[in-house]
Amino acid sequence: MSIADTVEVVDLAPAERFSGALAEGRLELPFCTRCQSLVWYPRARCPVCMTGITRWVELSRRGTVYSYTVNRRPPRNLGPGPVVIAYVELDEGPRILAQVVGVSADAVHIGAGVELAPAGSTSPRLAFALDTAVNGRDGAGQL
Numbered sequence: 001m002s003i004a005d006t007v008e009v010v011d012l013a014p015a016e017r018f019s020g021a022l023a024e025g026r027l028e029l030p031f032c033t034r035c036q037s038l039v040w041y042p043r044a045r046c047p048v049c050m051t052g053i054t055r056w057v058e059l060s061r062r063g064t065v066y067s068y069t070v071n072r073r074p075p076r077n078l079g080p081g082p083v084v085i086a087y088v089e090l091d092e093g094p095r096i097l098a099q100v101v102g103v104s105a106d107a108v109h110i111g112a113g114v115e116l117a118p119a120g121s122t123s124p125r126l127a128f129a130l131d132t133a134v135n136g137r138d139g140a141g142q143l
Contacts, residue, residue, distance in 0.1 A: 014042035017056065022126060027059045027116050029094065040094040061116035062131060063090040070105040084108050088128055098126040 014030060021028040030039040030053040032046035039046055044053060068086035071078075084100040086108065100108050101117050113131035 014044055014053065018042040021058075022116075025116070025118060027061045027090075028056045029059060031055045031057045038092060038094050040096050060091045063088040063096075063114055063128070065089075065100070065108060065110055065112045065114060066095055067110060068100065068108055070108075086114075086128070088114055096126065098128050100129070101127045102129040 018028065030042055030046075031037070032039060032049060032051055032053060033055055034051040035046060035049040037046060037048050038057070038059075039053060045051065046053060066087040066089040068084055070082050070084055072082045074081050074083040078099065082105045084103075084105050086098060086100050087095045088098050089095045100114065107130060113133075114128035115131045117127040117129045
């Protein structure tokens, strides 16, 4: 066995990989092949078993609003208020913190279906829009 067989490959730039995928309109997260966990937030090691991340997977880009808050006086870098910040439970399982864009704050509710906002519609930050296929045109869904 050579030393190359014993060296663990660790991705040293998970934030750059995540941001690059978002810029291309894709949602990718690290996947731990040892404990079978999707890792949120993107990092070089799995927080469950501490193994180096060796694989990334592309996700469906869809989820559900798990919880949210409306910030009526957001920091300047988020744009004019009000701004909706939500925990989105992805269809694949993890809950991630993201901005909900493109709708009034009143249209967002717990259980609303969301999808990744199109690339270029926001800065490289993670943002979701209400999924009209799930919620209807006006964003109103059933609870």
